Amino acid sequence: MVSTYCLTPKTHLKVPTIVVFLLKKLSPFHFHHCKFYSHHSLPFPRTSSLHVKAIKDGSFQNLDVANHLLNVFVKSKNLNHACKLFDEMPHRDVRTWTILVSTFVHNMQNEGIKPNQFTLSSVLKCCSSLSELKIGKGVHGWILRNGFVFDVILENALFYFYVKCEDFGSAKWLFESMEDKNSVTWNIMIGAYLDTGNVDKAVDLFRRQGLKDVSVWNTIINGLMRNGFERIALKLLYEMVKDGTLFNEVTFSIALVLVSLLKDLELGKRIHGRVLLSGIHVDGFLRNSLIDMYCKCGEMKMALKVFEKMDTYFGRNETPLKKSFLGFEDAFKTFTSMVRKDIDIDVFSITSIVSACASFGVLELGRQVHGLVQKIGHKLDAYLGSSLIDMYAKCGNLDDAKRIFKQTNYMNVVLWTSMVYSYALHGRGREAVQLFEFSMSRGLLPNEVTFIGVLTACSHAGLVEEGCRYFRLMKEVYGIKPGVEHFTRMVDLYGRAGRFKEIKKFIDENGIHHLRAVWRSFLSSCRLHRDIEMAEWVSENLLRCQTLDARPYVLLSNIYAIKQRWEEVETVRRLMQSRGVKKHPCQSWIQIRNQVHAFIMDDRSHPQKNEICAYLYKLIGRLREIGYSSDAKLVMQDVEKKQGEGEMLLGFHSEKLATAYGIISTASQTPIRIMKNLRIYDDCHNFMKYTSQLLDKEIIVRDIHRFHHFKHGCCSCGDYW
DNA sequence: ATAGGGTTAG
Numbered sequence: 001m002v003s004t005y006c007l008t009p010k011t012h013l014k015v016p017t018i019v020v021f022l023l024k025k026l027s028p029f030h031f032h033h034c035k036f037y038s039h040h041s042l043p044f045p046r047t048s049s050l051h052v053k054a055i056k057d058g059s060f061q062n063l064d065v066a067n068h069l070l071n072v073f074v075k076s077k078n079l080n081h082a083c084k085l086f087d088e089m090p091h092r093d094v095r096t097w098t099i100l101v102s103t104f105v106h107n108m109q110n111e112g113i114k115p116n117q118f119t120l121s122s123v124l125k126c127c128s129s130l131s132e133l134k135i136g137k138g139v140h141g142w143i144l145r146n147g148f149v150f151d152v153i154l155e156n157a158l159f160y161f162y163v164k165c166e167d168f169g170s171a172k173w174l175f176e177s178m179e180d181k182n183s184v185t186w187n188i189m190i191g192a193y194l195d196t197g198n199v200d201k202a203v204d205l206f207r208r209q210g211l212k213d214v215s216v217w218n219t220i221i222n223g224l225m226r227n228g229f230e231r232i233a234l235k236l237l238y239e240m241v242k243d244g245t246l247f248n249e250v251t252f253s254i255a256l257v258l259v260s261l262l263k264d265l266e267l268g269k270r271i272h273g274r275v276l277l278s279g280i281h282v283d284g285f286l287r288n289s290l291i292d293m294y295c296k297c298g299e300m301k302m303a304l305k306v307f308e309k310m311d312t313y314f315g316r317n318e319t320p321l322k323k324s325f326l327g328f329e330d331a332f333k334t335f336t337s338m339v340r341k342d343i344d345i346d347v348f349s350i351t352s353i354v355s356a357c358a359s360f361g362v363l364e365l366g367r368q369v370h371g372l373v374q375k376i377g378h379k380l381d382a383y384l385g386s387s388l389i390d391m392y393a394k395c396g397n398l399d400d401a402k403r404i405f406k407q408t409n410y411m412n413v414v415l416w417t418s419m420v421y422s423y424a425l426h427g428r429g430r431e432a433v434q435l436f437e438f439s440m441s442r443g444l445l446p447n448e449v450t451f452i453g454v455l456t457a458c459s460h461a462g463l464v465e466e467g468c469r470y471f472r473l474m475k476e477v478y479g480i481k482p483g484v485e486h487f488t489r490m491v492d493l494y495g496r497a498g499r500f501k502e503i504k505k506f507i508d509e510n511g512i513h514h515l516r517a518v519w520r521s522f523l524s525s526c527r528l529h530r531d532i533e534m535a536e537w538v539s540e541n542l543l544r545c546q547t548l549d550a551r552p553y554v555l556l557s558n559i560y561a562i563k564q565r566w567e568e569v570e571t572v573r574r575l576m577q578s579r580g581v582k583k584h585p586c587q588s589w590i591q592i593r594n595q596v597h598a599f600i601m602d603d604r605s606h607p608q609k610n611e612i613c614a615y616l617y618k619l620i621g622r623l624r625e626i627g628y629s630s631d632a633k634l635v636m637q638d639v640e641k642k643q644g645e646g647e648m649l650l651g652f653h654s655e656k657l658a659t660a661y662g663i664i665s666t667a668s669q670t671p672i673r674i675m676k677n678l679r680i681y682d683d684c685h686n687f688m689k690y691t692s693q694l695l696d697k698e699i700i701v702r703d704i705h706r707f708h709h710f711k712h713g714c715c716s717c718g719d720y721w
Numbered sequence: 722a723t724a725g726g727g728t729t730a731g
Binding site for chain 1: 723727728730731
């Protein structure tokens with residue numbers, strides 16, 4: 001179908017409707033998946049020496065060269081070669097399409113064919129998506145010269161074109177001169193304000209336009225959400241319900257994205273219920289939105305249920321973390337049975353699921369999904385590739401991440417960033433930096449996330465000077481304004497290296513005293529270097545930022561307690577109460593076969609608790625014989641001592657419990673993989689090293705920041721974390 | 722003619 005684009009000889013321009021049809025499809029998204037020239041498989045032309053040469057020496061892989069060639073072929077009316085070339089181009093960009101659109105307009109003028117309003121709005125649509133201001137203006141001029149009568153549709157198309165090309169002067173002029181405005185017009189105008197971050201103006205306009213059209217509601221709610229005003233978007237969604245405007249499938253789609261951002265599973269379930277009640281057909285679009293929402297809220301079982309098209313709906317009352325573990329257990333079973341039953345699944349939902357597996361670190365499920373991808377034969381596009389790389393890396397499998405990366409053979413920032421970040425996660429700073437340097441030498445434009453990856457790599461590998469250089473490079477060469485994440489990485493970089501004076505200087509220079517994350521990172525470094533004086537000062541600063549994280553409060557009150565400054569101890573405690581600070585329990589989890597087992601420090605709920613504790617006593621005894629000592633300074637620990645519970649005093653942290661359970665539940669050669677929701681304690685880090693030596697067992701711990709691979713008494717982080 | 726889906730960071 002698509003292969004008969006206007007370049008094919010004879011058929012082009014003779015039948016304007018074909019052109020219109022094709023142009024309508026002319027968006028990068030559609031063509032990404034289409035084979036451009038499928039049923040006219042021409043033999044490779046010998047006459048095209050340019051083309052042959054370009055293919056032979058590989059220069060054809062370069063987009064600039066390919067575009068240039070395309071232009072040459074098109075201009076010389078060598079349309080067969082143009083088609084062939086287009087078909088074989090590894091990538092296409094805006095210029096590729098611009099060449100084609102210009103040719104179209106040019107040919108139309110040459111052959112004296114008068115376009116009708118459909119042709120015109122289609123060409124305008126092309127110009128909008130290509131940001132082709134010159135051609136669009138030409139079309140506008142043509143309309144005026146030929147006395148063409150505007151209808152709302154054509155005028156909207158023109159208006160949208162000016163907005164998309166960011167010619168706001170012309171857009172505004174057109175908008176004000178338009179007599180006939182419909183909901184589409186308002187959508188374009190409000191959308192324009194939202195896209196440029198003019199949220200107040202957009203809301204104002206929304207209030208002033210009198211239409212109660214569902215699409216205008218959709219525009220404003222979606223725009224607020226994308227601008228980071230999730231709460232206001234939610235308020236408006238409720239207002240929409242009160243207003244009596246019925247949701248359509250787009251509204252539901254937007255609402256579900258909103259739910260994932262707010263991580264409000266209960267709301268998500270209610271919206272799911274409404275979808276079912278509304279009688280709207282749950283199409284692929286909506287189904288994937290539902291799946292994505294459930295994945296991002298950690299409710300894998302429901303995600304898979306929707307996947308399976310089983311529209312069951314139920315609610316349960318459990319703590320979020322526990323619930324997600326239960327979900328994964330079931331999800332595992334559901335998924336394997338689905339694979340067996342050959343259930344249909346598209347690449348959008350797979351990507352969501354892979355990404356969910358990554359954030360919860362469930363390797364086994366992730367592997368199953370990857371297996372399914374291979375079975376179906378989905379191409380590894382940038383989305384899927386990035387999420388698979390991330391999944392393997394976050395599940396502790398750097399080699400598999402690398403394997404996926406090698407399979408995806410194209411330059412895409414997210415893809416490369418995922419790989420850079422994966423190296424960083426595993427403490428392979430040099431490799432991360434090398435990959436980053438290589439990507440830049442190949443002309444890949446790094447984005448803000450790429451730099452987060454590079455800075456993380458430098459900080460985990462102790463590459464302080466390099467990190468500083470990249471921070472400057474980011475600001476000065478790439479014009480990226482550093483965000484909280486970059487500042488935090490820099491503080492981390494100096495902090496791990498113990499260069500506290502430089503942190504203070506950095507905080508002053510950048511004026512970032514108000515950022516909690518910055519002080520939190522600083523505090524972690526104080527803990528790592530056991531600098532109590534500095535920890536006191538940093539905690540005080542952190543508390544000034546109104547943090548609701550309990551750890552700095554506990555830490556500071558412990559420091560005051562050692563110094564016997566009882567009044568200050570009391571002040572901190574009161575502050576904690578008045579701010580409603582809640583303690584976030586430290587948890588570790590381990591997957592044994594199909595089950596995820598979660599451990600909390602004072603949790604007695606595990607069925608094999610006695611066995612685990614007994615083993616742990618025995619193990620610690622044996623570790624002491626080879627030099628392990630567990631008398632870590634309690635003051636630097638986040639957790640409060642619990643009186644009267646003997647084992648607490650021994651420091652049975654959750655990661656130790658998980659390790660003990662892992663050892664008694666697996667064969668001796670099997671590596672143990674543990675996940676943890678906070679940073680690993682130094683005592684436990686020590687414990688893992690000795691255990692790996694004593695039992696000759698590999699232990700892999702993923703903490704909130706990175707991976708630790710323990711083997712033969714050493715850790716991959718080189719005790720630098 | 723407008724508004725809605727998957728990836729990295731948080």
